[in-house]
Amino acid sequence: MRPRDNPFAAHRVESLPFRLPAGLTWDAFLARCVAANWRGAIVGPQGSGKTTLLEQLIPHLRARGFTPHLVLIHAGTSLAEKEAVLAQVRTLRAPDLLLLDGAEQFTTRQWLMLHSAASPLAGCLITVHYTSRLPTLLETQPSPALLAELTSELTGELLFDTDAVALFQRHHGNLRECLRTLYDQHALA
Amino acid sequence: MSQLQIQLADDHTAFAPGDTLTGTATWQLDAPPSEVELHLVWSTRGKGTTDIEVVQTIPFAHPQARETRPFTIKLPAAPYTFSGQLISLIWNLELNIKPGDHCETREITMAPGGQEVLLPRLQPVK
Numbered sequence: 001m002r003p004r005d006n007p008f009a010a011h012r013v014e015s016l017p018f019r020l021p022a023g024l025t026w027d028a029f030l031a032r033c034v035a036a037n038w039r040g041a042i043v044g045p046q047g048s049g050k051t052t053l054l055e056q057l058i059p060h061l062r063a064r065g066f067t068p069h070l071v072l073i074h075a076g077t078s079l080a081e082k083e084a085v086l087a088q089v090r091t092l093r094a095p096d097l098l099l100l101d102g103a104e105q106f107t108t109r110q111w112l113m114l115h116s117a118a119s120p121l122a123g124c125l126i127t128v129h130y131t132s133r134l135p136t137l138l139e140t141q142p143s144p145a146l147l148a149e150l151t152s153e154l155t156g157e158l159l160f161d162t163d164a165v166a167l168f169q170r171h172h173g174n175l176r177e178c179l180r181t182l183y184d185q186h187a188l189a
Numbered sequence: 190m191s192q193l194q195i196q197l198a199d200d201h202t203a204f205a206p207g208d209t210l211t212g213t214a215t216w217q218l219d220a221p222p223s224e225v226e227l228h229l230v231w232s233t234r235g236k237g238t239t240d241i242e243v244v245q246t247i248p249f250a251h252p253q254a255r256e257t258r259p260f261t262i263k264l265p266a267a268p269y270t271f272s273g274q275l276i277s278l279i280w281n282l283e284l285n286i287k288p289g290d291h292c293e294t295r296e297i298t299m300a301p302g303g304q305e306v307l308l309p310r311l312q313p314v315k
Binding site: 002003004005006009011014180183184187 | 232234235236237238239272273274275276277279307
């Protein structure tokens with residue numbers, strides 16, 4: 001199978017809409033953000049959709065008159081790159097709104113400086129692996145059932161419950177890695 | 190309501206590197222847009238991060254609400270349209286209209302002979 005035709009190709013996975021937890025609508029989630037003055041954390045383990053949620057928030061924020069700035073920080077982000085982020089944030093003002101993915105990669109000292117620099121902004125929404133830095137707005141909840149649902153949407157076929165559970169456990173709940181494994185299986189088919 | 194269309198001369202979608210591509214871009218909108226641009230873009234599909242590069246941009250000046258404009262693009266020498274083990278590389282023409290998110294895409298193949306290059310699958314080391 002050509003990579004472009006693989007149902008688990010990155011561009012297909014990235015286009016999946018984020019699944020909000022049961023009972024929570026976008027309007028309700030945005031109301032939480034308003035109540036928190038657009039400052040809060042999306043909390044969840046690696047590969048659980050936090051970045052996807054931040055990306056899919058962007059049009060909602062633009063529709064409300066904000067100017068979102070998405071910053072992606074990961075374990076490989078250098079000190080110089082983090083300092084550049086801090087310098088950039090210091091130039092921003094409302095209606096700019098910071099979307100910071102991977103806030104736990106900043107040391108406490110770096111975070112305090114960033115938090116202070118973000119105070120003139122209209123908001124600061126971050127992702128972290130554990131409750132920290134800012135009050136929790138939402139916790140992502142990966143599960144074998146969610147993996148099966150995403151797989152079904154990508155392939156039009158059902159993933160057996162036992163397969164979903166085994167894959168989910170093998171990757172310790174990291175849905176992104178589960179979907180990459182399914183990519184490899186389809187590539188070899 | 191909006192309608193966008195990219196029409197290629199003789200409906201050709203397969204080209205060799207360096208070929209000249211001609212066609213028309215058509216848009217039918219309720220009001221004149223502020224900006225209409227045609228982009229020649231390559232991007233990757235497959236595992237991992239998607240790479241993308243806008244190779245050429247053709248702006249259509251002073252666009253009206255309903256128009257058809259001709260365009261001519263000289264294709265570059267590389268990269269070829271290909272599929273390997275990890276990624277495919279594809280070429281697209283994208284007609285983007287602002288304000289709003291109006292976008293129309295037309296895929297083309299750009300490789301020697303107008304045929305996608307298919308790289309052989311690597312055999313695992315025994």
